[in-house]
Amino acid sequence: TTTRTFTMIKPDAVANGHIGNILAMITNAGFKIVSLKLTQLTVSDAQAFYAVHAARPFYGDLVEFMSSGPIVAATLEKENAVADFRTLIGSTNPAEAAEGTIRKLYATSLSQNAVHGSDSDENAAIESTFHFATREEF
Numbered sequence: 001t002t003t004r005t006f007t008m009i010k011p012d013a014v015a016n017g018h019i020g021n022i023l024a025m026i027t028n029a030g031f032k033i034v035s036l037k038l039t040q041l042t043v044s045d046a047q048a049f050y051a052v053h054a055a056r057p058f059y060g061d062l063v064e065f066m067s068s069g070p071i072v073a074a075t076l077e078k079e080n081a082v083a084d085f086r087t088l089i090g091s092t093n094p095a096e097a098a099e100g101t102i103r104k105l106y107a108t109s110l111s112q113n114a115v116h117g118s119d120s121d122e123n124a125a126i127e128s129t130f131h132f133a134t135r136e137e138f
C-alpha cells in the first residue's frame with residue numbers, strides 16, 4: 001500500500017538553484033509527485049506550520065528563514081513514504097548526513113538544510129492539507 005509524505009525545498013536550496021536537481025533525486029528514488037507548487041510562506045504561515053517548535057530557542061530564526069523567500073511545496077507518494085524520504089534526505093544536520101543524501105549534497109547548515117520531510121504519516125497529512133487544496137492533489 002502506498003503512503004504519502006510532505007516536503008518543502010527550503011529557501012536556501014531554491015535560491016541556490018537546486019530545485020531541478022532535488023526534484024530529479026526525488027522522482028529517481030521512486031516517489032510520485034501528487035501535489036507541487038512554488039510558493040512563499042508569510043511569517044504567520046511559518047509560525048503556524050512550525051507551531052510544534054514554538055518553545056524551541058531556534059523558533060524565531062526558523063520562522064524568519066522559512067518565510068524569507070520562495071519554497072517548493074510537494075506531496076509525494078510511495079511505499080513507506082515517510083521513512084524512505086527521511087533516508088533520501090539524510091540527517092537534519094548536513095554535517096551528519098550520509099553520502100549521496102539530498103542534505104549532504106545541497107544543505108549548507110543545520111538551519112539552512114535544503115529540504116523538509118514529514119516525521120509521521122499523521123503529520124504528512126496535516127502538512128499537505130496546510131499547503132494544498134483538494135483540487136491541487138492528484
Ligand code: CMP
Pocket residue numbers: 053058062092110111112113115116117
Ligand atoms: P526540519 O526538521 O525540517 O524542521 C525543523 C527545523 O529547525 C530543522 O529542520 C532545522 O532546519 C531547524 N533548526 C534550526 N536550528 C536547529 C537546532 N538547533 N536543532 C534542530 N533543528 C534546528
